[in-house]
Amino acid sequence: MTDQKEQRLQGLGVSTGIAIGPASVQEAHIPKVEKYTIDPTACDDTRQHLMRAVTATRKTLLALKKKSTLLYPSLLNSGIGREITLLLDAHLHMLDDGSRLMRLMEHHITGKLMNASWATFEAIEHIASQFQAMKDPYLSARAEDVRELGMRLLRHIDATSTATSPASTHETPMPQQYPHGHILLAQDFTPADTVLLDPLHVLAIATESGGRESHTAIMARALGIPAVLGVYQLTTSIGNGDQIVLDGDNGLIITRPNAHTIKHYHSKRSQEKQQREHLATLKKRPACTTDQQHIHLLANIELPRECAHVDAHGAEGIGLVRSEFLYMNRDDLPDEEEQYHFYKDIVCSIGDRPVTIRTLDVGGEKLATSMGDMLSDKGENPALGLRAIRFALKHPHIFRVQLAAILRAFAQRAHHNSTGEKAQPYTGQCRILLPMISCAQEIIQARAIIDEVAQDLTRRHIPLPRPMPSIGIMIETPSAAVAADTLAPLCDFFSIGTNDLTMYTLAIDRGNEEVAHLYTPLHPAVLRLIHQSAQAAHKHQLSLVVCGEIAGDPFYAGLLIGLGVKELSMNPTAVPRVKQRILHTDSRQAKQLADKALKALNDTEIIQLLEKFHHPDRP
Ligand code: PEP
């Protein structure tokens, strides 16, 4: 190590922690995708070739599942253990007979006469690109899961093209083949590779590809393995055995670190260890401010399987189910029965804690193929078009099916708790949340439909939830915020969607990179709308949740509390850090901060106020 040669590579810090040690560069195996048109008489052979690869992939996935059980026996019932199993199960389901992927691959072979690897590649890319186009970062990152499965299939197609039995030589090395005590570097680490890493033996991971919301990132966080993704030229700049420092907090890889850097990181690492141990002790502790205001921390989820994260990170319930996921990436609409099971899985796994299901928020850039021609990105401004509640009211037959399924699922929870083995009083709140409300009439119409659906269920002798769910609205359009006082008597709660509220207030597309630098929820206009909504909620004694991304950032917690917010709903992994911040916040000082922020000129002034609030002793 010499002082002159230290070099810093910047990436995305997706899992916190420091690692100092030798690098181990992993070789990538990228399967080749041959593309050619087959003779119609070769369809059967090609399908059989594909089926051999499917069978081999299933075997590999089952073997991985078994290995993960052996590797993490103590974690099997924990959030991590469940996450590993759920991920591998999701891959297995995609290979079930009649699944969308299987149908598409079949169609490409028999309908378009593609060879096996081409048909697979096209089908995988079609499904993955639909996920990728979703604005929600979690859903968009699911494209990576689909592509990972595609890679496995392609490797097996490669391996079975000349042999009748699958070869296993192209598979990812098993965890015990990774060198112990190293920082693993690769072009890419798939989520399934990541779940099989043993945190006791692997110091950290870094890759050239991957994003903050990818499953690889989620798994690294869940396993507590420091990780930096998206590092340009990582594997070509560092050699096997090179000593490096990986800083997961700041997304840095430091090659040939000098003595001063190593000393600095050793001390940082021991501070972080203490910090992690401290955060873990907070799991069961309520998030109370220093003056004993309880702030409820809830989770945002899209899928039933994410319920594992809710418990693992100590969220008090679910503040937002983005139900639109159920309608995407499929050709048919989910029927009442399918939706009922989807919601029931969520509701029952959360026990008697609060669950908020938002009715479908499709439209704008959230397109759902199952809606066919009913939904399109017609018009110059789809975000201002037929979206969310507007779509639901225009197509009440779709809305009714969803509402019937939600009411049945909520009724099931009451039933589940009162007749289950461990009978306990039903105390949870069931909430239905209406998205993108912009006027009173939409709430009145939606409530009327909910009443009709409830009467219909009674006619069908299906039990209703008792009590009936609370009905709330998303405050995510400026009109809803400005008129919150008049909308409040029509609702039971407000949920502020700061992602869209910022977009619609500032007239800045939340997905447009060219204006991304102007997008800030700290614009005084956005804060004033949050404040106005909070005042209306308090006046009418409604509960008030913030469920946009700012709810999961500890930096904003004091400001939101000061603005009068008592419930924050966020990505479940964000709960411990937000909780820690709240435990050190005085709500009266937070109120003073909010008063000043409401009078500020711009977001720069508000950031300064927040910095001062967090570090009062800094000059
Ligand atoms: C929001 O707009 O803040 C919100 C939570 O809804 P979504 O991100 O799903 O549009």
Ligand code: MG
């Ligand atoms: Mg929204």
